[in-house]
Amino acid sequence: MLRTTIRNLMARKIRLVTTGIAVLLGVAFMSGSLTLTATITHTFDNLFVDVFAGTDAYVRGQEAFDASGPGNFGAVTRPRVDASLVSTVAAVPGVKAAEGNLTGYAQIVGKNGKAVGKPGNGPPTFGGNWPKVAAFNAYHLVAGHAPEADDQIVIDAGSADKGDYAAGDTATVLTKAGPIQAQVVGVAKFGEVDSALGSTFVFFTDRAAQRYLATPGKYDGISVVAEHGMSESAVAERIRAALPTGTEVVTGARMTKENQDDVAQALSFFGTFMNIFSIIALFVGSFIIYNTFSILVAQRSREMALLRAIGASRRQVTNSVLLEAFVVGTLAAVLGLGAGIGVAAGLKALLDVIGFDIPATGMVLTGNTVIVSLVVGIVISLVAAWFPARRAAKVAPIAAMRDVAVERADRSRLRIGLGGLVTALGVLALLGGLFGDVSNPLRLVGLGALLTMVGVAALGVLFARPATRLLGAPLERLRGVTGHLARENAMRNPRRTSTTASALMIGVALVGFITIFASSAKASLNKTFDDQFTGDFVVDSGTFGFGGLSPELATRLRDTPQVAAVSSHRITSVELDGAVTQLNGFDPVGLERIADIGIVQGKAADLDATGLAVQEKKAKDKHWTIGSKVPVTFAETGTRELTVRAIYRDHSVAGQPGLNEFVGLAVFERNVPDAFDSQVYATLAPGVSVTQGRAAIEAVTANYPNAKVQDREQYKKAQTAQINPLLALIYVLLLLAVIIALLGIANTLGLSIVERTRELGLLRAVGMTRRQMRSMIRWESVLIALFGTLGGLGVGLFFGWALVHALADQGFNVFRIPVVSLAVISILAALVGVVAAAVPARRAARLDVLRAIATE
Amino acid sequence: MSTSTAAYTDKARKVYGRGDTEVVALDDVSIAFDAGQFTAIMGPSGSGKSTLMHCIAGLDELTSGRAFIGDVDLSTLDDKALTLIRREKIGFIFQAFNLVPTLTALENITLPLALAGADPDQQWLDTVVGTVGLADRLRHRPSELSGGQQQRVAVARALASRPEIVFADEPTGNLDSRAGTEILAFMQKAVVELEQTIVMVTHDPVSASYASRVIFLNDGRVVSELTDPTPESVLDRMKQFGE
């Protein structure tokens, strides 16, 4: 049997190559994303090893709440320590040196007037105090000297390069305290490189750092070097005894590990995100394997029957098919693994292009990646070939005596029954996950979506004939007999057509779903904004939590006569009633004049230093009413009882979605020391035109190069455009599934052509030109593609509808079907059909007529 | 009945393979087929009958010499022009698998016309369909027709575009004698009543006797010829060449 298998493999090289490529692409993507994730993790691991290399112990405030978990990366959870603690720690026996450490937001403005770096969606822009103890300083001067006065700074070589600065220049630095002027007295490098993973750094003296970045008299923590011969844990032990309550000490090793773990946590989200696309690609690939082996088995059923007739057992026949799948799967997985390294580099480049600047140096292929990729590639191949293999074994020996055994184009009851059942289960799981109250909804929704697609693919056999008949109807008028033949060919084997189309169906379902979802999200944002925002301008920083606009800017706007009302927006991480969340703060008085968020109970004006506003539904769920006390834990000040003072209707304020609660700025003033404004909203005074208003506002913002002044329309556009990079990324990643589907169509067509050699030869003999032959194959392909697209759009529409309605709570108040986009998707899918047909059509046209006629 | 030439060859030579494996399938064959005639080609297996037919019909290329349809030299034509000649001037009937399974009988019959984007001459079509006796079967697919009916559809298809010449390679080879006789009768009728030109390859002396002229091939050469054959005279001649 082994020899037969090998012979079969050789004889069907081309088919198996395309089938193999389908698996290869999936595996390559999987190993690529695993490799990229591992590489990024590795890069950060090394970074933190370098940063904490000279630190034996670190003293810091105790965590106010635990924000470890995906989505909370970078959340500040600890209060700062008093500067006086430095001398206490330094005095502990065994401590060789101790120094306060401070890091915060600072952004240098280049000579061209533009701020260097994009803290909103790129590496952070740091400011800090210049460590005088060399062991704590990961940077070293390459020019000039350390800052000695409060108006002197050292910048990293990357910033010096981008901002066009050299030692001796005067530069503007954006800080919490507003833009400041400082003299660049030195330029420093991070080890060998200009800057650490693309982040920028402005170093001040301790006093200036406290003033501009944090709070006078405070440090983030205290770095410690031990005396020679003193272990990290021993020195930490001694320091611990000297610490006041509310502070703690950890070893340098622990510090390194914690930082590494935080990054790994944050990346796990990225890893999951990429894995979803690997699974999609492999899922689509499995359809190709299934289909190819089904057709091959059908075409070889005579040979199988012969084998059975001369004494091969069923198991031997099954195994021979599975062995083929195993060989193909293994080869594809191995090659895919290799290709994965290229994919990783490509993904990184792609992320760069789309605007996610990801640090990664030198690709890291882990053992885990190798094993997962190989196992997944091989197992997928075997599972997908299992059903065709079983079918092969069922070929009766007698079939060898019968004439041509074409694939049974049956619509077996079992398939339809199972398809219906799986679809029903999938829909149930999906809806259950979305609307039900389950512990792990995402997983249930994913499973539901997967099952729905498998079920619909199985049911496709019911629709393949009527659908292609309908879709092909105009073709006859357009293309005459070629079109007629194309339509008939698409209709002749519903099972093959539907399985082939399934792969594309899945791709289109996902693309359609994302498109519908994104357009609904944008429409919802716009609608809410239009309904509630009564202001005229938004000054946007483009950041979310780290850094932003100096509060000074809002103050200055308030003093501008052309501006009638101002409200600024701040964000911080807190623990609210037991859950870590982003807390939003607004200027309550200004807010009422800028947005009508539908306050149903209480008053915004009541939002004092202990007031809390809660969204209606959340209040109901939590049984909160006006006057309810809600515990909120802040990093700096610990747990505070806030009192519900207002209950409102909308889920978003001025385009900021997911707003389940907010507080007045007074709460921020009291509990969040280094607050920045993410946005500042402004309403113009009566009689001031938009042009005059803009001029007045821009006169203020001119000093803040990170401030973007946008009128209503500009802001709306910018808000909705925020989804675009992510959307673009998802589209590109889904493209992979579409390419695999394309391979699948090409494969089926190729196999069909082999099967129809005689028929094609006959057509050529009686006068079909090569061009007509190509056109016939192409249109068949387009019909299959359109059929898949139609199914995909149906499924995508359902997914989109379900998700949008499930998220009604989160402010999704519009379900929008983007007709134009969906039409474009359909046209593109038809083009996929054209591309997929290119090679098979050429081969069919090149067919040797005589050989075709003579073929047995 | 016109006496012009529908197709002819001039020193047609076809060699397959090279060196040791060289086979001369046609050895400088010069032969003409008059319009309005029913010609049968006979000869032992491997004598080059199919090859001759394929080369005159523009399905295969000669190694040397020339083949003409009417007065068009096929060797001067590219694939596209050959295809157009096939669909406009030539009709084909093969031994089996003559029909496109996805098309109905009528669609199969009009296929060459449809490929040319031409409207069928309805009157002619009715005549042809009437002649082969298929009027009530036109909406059926090939799989719903018997082997004999399928060949009748093939004959009708070959005649539908009123070609200059029809080539049939053992058209009755797969049929029982009754069905075969029917087909031959139709072909004869097409020549006599509808003034068509048919060239048919056959192994069967009775079939050959339906033709007005029989050409004998052996080893790629025309070795003999008979006009107004009867089964007996054909058989006699065949014995002469040891078939």
Ligand SMILES: Nc1ncnc2c1ncn2[C@@H]1O[C@H](COP(=O)(O)OP(=O)(O)OP(=O)(O)O)[C@@H](O)[C@H]1O
């Ligand atoms: N494609 C080919 N390659 C090599 N030799 C060929 C090829 N086609 C035909 N031949 C040879 O050319 C010779 C003539 O073949 P041809 O098919 O014309 O014979 P035929 O008279 O039609 O025979 P039959 O009665 O068996 O159909 C034979 O010897 C055959 O082996």
Ligand SMILES: [Mg+2]
């Ligand atoms: Mg022959």
